[in-house]
Amino acid sequence: MKKGILLLAILFVFSCKNETKSNGKLNVVTSTTMITDLVKNIGGDYINVEGLMGSGVDPHLYKASEGDVTKLVNADVIFYNGLHLEGKLVEIFEKMDSDKETIALADEINKKQLIVSEYFASNYDPHVWFDINFFKQFVEKVTIVLSEKDPINAEKYRENEKRYLADLNKLDEDVQGVVDVLPKEKRILVTAHDAFNYFGKAYDFEVVGLQGLSTATEAGVQDVQKLAAFIIDKKIKAIFIESSVPKRTIEALQAAVKSKGHDVVIGGTLYSDALGNAGTAEGTYVGMYRYNIKTIVSALQ
Template sequence: MKNITLLFLLLITVFGCKNEKNDNGKLNVVTTTTMITDLVKNIGGDAINVEGLMGSGVDPHLYKASEGDVTKLFNADIIFYNGLHLEGKLVEVFEKMGNQAKTPIALADQLDKKGLIGSDYFASNYDPHVWFNIDYFKQFAEKVTEVLSENNPENKDTFEANKMKYLSELDELQEKVRTVIETLPKEKRILVTAHDAFNYFGKAYDFEVVGLQGLSTATEAGVQDVQKLAAFIIEKQIKAIFVESSVPKRTIEALQAAVKSKGHEVEIGGTLYSDALGNAGTVEGTYVGMFEYNVNTIVNALK
C-alpha cells in the first residue's frame, strides 16, 4: 500500500509538471510488453516515436512502474498495453491515468471473451497470454492501426500499408508453424514449462500444456506440485521440459531432479520465450521470430 501511495503522489507531481515529451511532430507512443512494442513499431514505422517500458527477459506479471516509467506515460500521446491483468502491478497506475486526459488502451479488450481461456488467477478471470494465438495478435494489429490513424490521420495510409504488410507476415508465420508442428505426432504434443503461458498455443495447435507454477509467476510452485508433475512426466514418458526466458530456471531444474530421483531422465529441451521477446536486434527479439523459434525448439526437443 505504501508503494502505491508513493506512486500516486508521483503521478500527481508529474502531471503537474511541464511536458518534456519528444516534440518532433510525431506521435509519442508508450507500450508495456515487448510483444506489443514490436507490434506497434511494425505498424507505426518511422511515423511515430515508440518507447517500451519492459525489456527482454522482463516478467510482466511482476513488473512495477519506476519514476522513469511514470514520466514516459505522462509524455505519451497514446499508451498500449495487453490487459486482462497481465501487467498486474501497473493496474493502479492505469486506473489513475484513466482520470486524466488520456486513457491507456488494453488491446485484449478487443477480443471476443467467448474465445478466451478462463482463469481464477487473474482479476479479469481470463488467461492473459493471448499473443500465443496468432489470430488474436492480428486483431491487436487492427486495433493499433485504428488508434494510430485516428490520432494521426495524415499518416493513415502509411499505417494501413504497414498493417497489411505485417498481417501478410503473420499469415506466413501461421503456415510455417503448422508445417513444423505437423511433423510431431499428436501423442508427443505435451508441453511442460515453468508456468502456463502457452495455453492459447496449446489450444491452437493441439498441445496438452502443463505449467509448474500455474498461470501467474506470482505464485510459487511447492514440493507437492513438483512431485505431482514429476509423476506425470514419468507416466507420459515425456522426453523434454522447458525453461522460460522471463522465469527463473530453478523450478524446472528442481522438476528435472525430482524425475531423476525416481530413476527416470528428462531433458531440458531449451529456453522458450513466453512473457517477453528475446534481445533487441536478434531474430527472437521480434514477435514473428520468437514464435518460430519457440515452435522449432519445442518440436525438435519432443521428437
C-alpha cells in the same frame, strides 16, 4: 519507489503541461516487448515508441520505476495487454485513464474465446498473444488508434498493417507445418508456468505449467512430485525453461524425475512473457514464435 508515491507523482505531473514533442511525432508508450514490437511494425518512423519492459522482464511482477513516470506522462497514447497481465501497473493505468488514452488490447477479444483462469483478477488467462489470430486483432486496433490520432500518416499505418498481417498469416502457416511433423501423442508441453495455453489450443498441444498461470505463484514440493509422476507416466522426453522465469523450478522438476529412476532433458529455453534481446530474430514477435516452435518440436520428437 513505492506504488503510492509513484501514483502521487504521476497525478501531480499530469496536472502540469506535458513536454512538447521535439519532432512532432506521436509519443507512444507500450508495456510488454510483444506490444512494443507490434507498435513499431505499424508506426514505423512516423511515431516515437518507448517500451516500459525489456527482454527477460516478467510483466506479472513488473513495478514502474521513477524513469517510467516521464514516459507515461508525455505519452499521447499507451498500449498494454490487459487482463491483469501487468498486475502491478493496472492501478496506474486506471488512474491515468481520464487524462490519457490507455488501450488494453486484450479488450478487443471476444471473452467467449478466452481461457478462464482463477489465477487472475480478470478471471481469464492473459497470455493471448500466443494465439496468432488474437495478435492480429491487436494489430488492427493499433492501426485504428494511430490512424485516428495521426490522420496525416493514416495511409502509411494501413500499408504497414497490411504488410504485417501478411507476415503473421505466413507465420501461422509455417508454425502449423512444423507442428504437423510431431505425432499427437508427443504434443505435451511442460514449462515453468502456464503461459502457453493459447498456443496449445491453437496447435493441439496439451500444456502443463509448474507454477500455474502467474509467476507470482510458487510451486510447492507436492506440485513438483505430481508433475514428475505425470512426466514419467506420459514418457515425456523434454521439459522447458522460460526466459522470464527463474530456471530453478524446472531444474527441481528434472531432479524429481531422475530421483524416481527416469530421465527427462531440458529441451531449451522458450520465450513466454517477453521477447529476446533487441536486434536479434528472437527480439521480434515473429522471430520469437519461430524460435519457440522449432525448439519445442525438435526436443519432443
